[in-house]
Amino acid sequence: MLGYTVRRILQFIPILIGLVTVLFALLNILPGDPARMMAGPFANPDVVETIREEMGFDRPLWVQYVDNLWNLARGEFGRSYQSRRPILKDLLEVFPKTVQLAIAAEVTSALIGVWLGIVAATRRNGWADRLIMTIAALNLSFPLFWLALMLQIVFAVFLRLLPPSGYGAGFDQFVILPAVTLALPSLGLLARITRAALLEVLGEDYIRTARAKGLKGVLVVRRHVLPNALIPIVTTIGTDFVRLLGGIPIIEVIFAWPGIGKYAYDALVFRDLPALQASVIVLAVSVSLVNLAVDLLYAFINPRIRYV
Amino acid sequence: MRLSIRESATFDWRRFLQARLPLVGVGVILVFVLLAAFAPFIVSDPTEIEMRREQDGETIRPPFAPNSQNLFGTDQLGRDIFARVVFGLRTSLIVGILVRGLSMVAGTMLGLISGYFPKSVDDIIMRITDIMLAFPVILLAMTVTAVLGPGLLTVCLALALVAWPDVARLVRGQVLAIRDQTYVEAARSIGAGNWRILLRHVLPNCLGPIIVAFSMGIPGAIMYEAGLSFFGFGIQPPTPSLGSIISDGRGYITVAPWYPGFPGLVLTLLVLSVNLVGDGLIDVMNPRAAKGARNGQSAT
Numbered sequence: 001m002l003g004y005t006v007r008r009i010l011q012f013i014p015i016l017i018g019l020v021t022v023l024f025a026l027l028n029i030l031p032g033d034p035a036r037m038m039a040g041p042f043a044n045p046d047v048v049e050t051i052r053e054e055m056g057f058d059r060p061l062w063v064q065y066v067d068n069l070w071n072l073a074r075g076e077f078g079r080s081y082q083s084r085r086p087i088l089k090d091l092l093e094v095f096p097k098t099v100q101l102a103i104a105a106e107v108t109s110a111l112i113g114v115w116l117g118i119v120a121a122t123r124r125n126g127w128a129d130r131l132i133m134t135i136a137a138l139n140l141s142f143p144l145f146w147l148a149l150m151l152q153i154v155f156a157v158f159l160r161l162l163p164p165s166g167y168g169a170g171f172d173q174f175v176i177l178p179a180v181t182l183a184l185p186s187l188g189l190l191a192r193i194t195r196a197a198l199l200e201v202l203g204e205d206y207i208r209t210a211r212a213k214g215l216k217g218v219l220v221v222r223r224h225v226l227p228n229a230l231i232p233i234v235t236t237i238g239t240d241f242v243r244l245l246g247g248i249p250i251i252e253v254i255f256a257w258p259g260i261g262k263y264a265y266d267a268l269v270f271r272d273l274p275a276l277q278a279s280v281i282v283l284a285v286s287v288s289l290v291n292l293a294v295d296l297l298y299a300f301i302n303p304r305i306r307y308v
Numbered sequence: 309m310r311l312s313i314r315e316s317a318t319f320d321w322r323r324f325l326q327a328r329l330p331l332v333g334v335g336v337i338l339v340f341v342l343l344a345a346f347a348p349f350i351v352s353d354p355t356e357i358e359m360r361r362e363q364d365g366e367t368i369r370p371p372f373a374p375n376s377q378n379l380f381g382t383d384q385l386g387r388d389i390f391a392r393v394v395f396g397l398r399t400s401l402i403v404g405i406l407v408r409g410l411s412m413v414a415g416t417m418l419g420l421i422s423g424y425f426p427k428s429v430d431d432i433i434m435r436i437t438d439i440m441l442a443f444p445v446i447l448l449a450m451t452v453t454a455v456l457g458p459g460l461l462t463v464c465l466a467l468a469l470v471a472w473p474d475v476a477r478l479v480r481g482q483v484l485a486i487r488d489q490t491y492v493e494a495a496r497s498i499g500a501g502n503w504r505i506l507l508r509h510v511l512p513n514c515l516g517p518i519i520v521a522f523s524m525g526i527p528g529a530i531m532y533e534a535g536l537s538f539f540g541f542g543i544q545p546p547t548p549s550l551g552s553i554i555s556d557g558r559g560y561i562t563v564a565p566w567y568p569g570f571p572g573l574v575l576t577l578l579v580l581s582v583n584l585v586g587d588g589l590i591d592v593m594n595p596r597a598a599k600g601a602r603n604g605q606s607a608t
Contacts, residue, residue, distance in 0.1 A: 018436075253539070268447065
C-alpha cells in the first residue's frame with residue numbers, strides 16, 4: 001500500500017512538468033508585455049526597461065523556461081508580478097479559504113444527497129421516491145454561474161437573508177450561498193447512487209432477519225443497511241469532490257471568495273505567469289491527492305481490494 | 309465484416325421511443341433548432357434599440373418588463389431579450405456541435421492510435437492526456453481563449469482542446485478490448501494493413517460508445533461556452549451568446565430579474581434536453597464505458 005502511494009505520487013512529477021511547460025508556452029504566446037503591465041499604463045519607457053531587466057524578461061525564452069523549472073524544483077514559486085509579494089505567502093493565505101469552501105460544499109452535498117437517497121429508498125415507489133428521483137434526473141443540468149446568480153437574487157437581493165458575496169470568517173453566513181451552489185448539482189447523483197446501493201442491501205437475507213427479530217425500521221437502516229451500502233456511496237462522494245473542485249474557480253469569482261480559484265483567475269487576467277502557474281499546480285496536486293485518497297479509502301472500506 | 313458493425317451498435321428504436329423523457333428532450337431540441345435556424349424570420353431584430361416607451365400616459369425607460377410584445381422583456385437599451393436569446397441559441401448549438409465534432413475526431417484518432425500501436429506510442433499519447441486532464445478545465449479554456457483571442461472559432465478550438473483527452477481514453481479502452489479479437493487477427497492474416505484494420509474493423513466496433521460520448525459531451529461544451537462568455541473570455545459582441553447576455557444582465561438583477569433569468573432558463577432547458585437524449589441513448593445502446601465521457605461537464 002505504501003509502495004503504491006509513493007509510486008502514485010512519483011508518477012505525478014512528469015505531469016507537473018508538462019503542466020508548467022504548457023502554461024509557459026501559452027503565456028508566452030499571449031499578447032501583452034509583462035514588464036509594461038507591471039509598470040502601469042503611464043510608466044516612463046526607462047522604468048519599463050528597468051523592470052524588464054530586473055525580472056529577467058530580456059533573456060532568451062529557453063533560459064527563462066529552464067530557470068522557471070529549476071526554481072519550481074527547489075520549491076520556489078517566485079514573486080507575483082501583480083502584488084510583488086512572494087507567491088508562497090499569497091497561496092498560504094488563499095488556499096485554506098478554498099479548502100473551507102470545498103469542505104462546506106462537500107459536506108452539504110453529502111449530507112443532503114445521502115439523506116435524499118435514504119428517503120427515496122425507504123419509501124420505494126412512493127410519491128417522495130418519485131419526486132426525488134425526478135429531480136435527481138434533472139439536477140446535473142444547471143449552469144453553475146447562472147445558478148449562483150439566481151441564488152444571489154433570491155436569497156441576497158429579495159429575501160435579504162444572506163450576504164450576496166464576500167468572505168467573513170470562514171464557516172459563517174458568507175459560506176452558505178457558494179457552498180450550496182457548488183453542492184446542488186451533485187445532490188441528484190448522490191441521491192441516485194445511495195438509493196440504488198440501499199435497495200440492493202435491503203433485499204438481503206440479513207435485513208429480513210433483523211426485521212424479523214423486531215428491530216425498528218430506523219435502527220435497521222442505521223445499523224445494517226447503511227454500513228453495507230457504504231462502498232459505492234463513499235466512492236461517489238470522492239469523485240463528486242473532484243468534480244466540485246473543478247467548479248471552484250467559477251464560484252469563487254462570482255461570490256468574491258478570496259480563495260485559490262479567484263487568485264488564479266486574477267493572475268490570468270493580469271498575465272501573471274508565476275502566480276497562475278503556482279495556483280494551477282496547487283489545484284492540480286489537490287485534485288490528484290483527492291483522487292489518491294479516494295482510491296486508498298476504497299481499499300480501506302473494502303478489504304477485498306489490494307493495491308500493489 | 310459489415311456484420312460486426314450491427315453487433316456493437318444495435319440501436320433499438322422501439323426502446324428509445326418507449327422511454328418518455330428522451331422524447332421530451334428530442335422535442336425541446338427540435339423546437340430550439342427550428343427557432344435558431346429560422347431566427348431572422350421568427351423574432352424581431354435583436355439589435356433594435358428602444359430608449360423610451362409610453363405606458364399609462366407616462367414615459368418609461370428600459371429595461372421593460374415582459375409583456376405580449378417582448379416575451380422575455382427587454383434589456384437596458386430596450387432590445388428584445390427573446391430575440392437575443394434566440395440568436396444566442398444559434399451560437400450555443402453551433403458551439404455544441406462544432407466543439408464536440410472537433411474533439412471527437414481528434415480524440416477518436418488519437419485513441420485509435422494509442423490503443424492499437426505499440427506501447428511507446430501509447431505511452432506518449434496517454435501522458436499527454438494525463439497532463440491535459442490535470443488542468444483545472446475552466447482555467448485552461450480561459451488561458452487558451454486569452455491566447456487565441458476571443459471569438460466563436462477560437463472558443464470552439466479552446467473547448468475542443470480541453471475535451472479530446474476524455475474521448476481518446478474512452479476510444480483507447482474500446483480498442484484495447486477489440487484488437488485481440490479473432491476477426492482482427494483474421495483481417496491481419498489475410499494481409500490487411502494497420503490503417504485498414506483500424507478504420508474498417510476496429511473503429512466500426514467502437515461506434516456505439518463514440519456516438520453516446522458525442523451526445524453526452526454536447527451539454528458540457530454548451531455550458532463551458534456560456535461560462536467563458538459570461539466571464540468575458542468567450543464570444544464577443546456583436547455575436548450573441550447566452551453567457552454574455554446573462555453577464556450583461558448581472559447588473560440589473562434587482563430592477564430586471566428577467567434579464568439574466570430567462571436566458572439562463574433557456575440554457576438550462578437546452579442542456580437538460582441534450583442530457584435526457586444522451587441518457588436515452590445510453591439505455592438503448594448500453595455501451596459500458598461511455599459514461600466516463602460525461603465527467604466534469606457540470607463544472608460551469
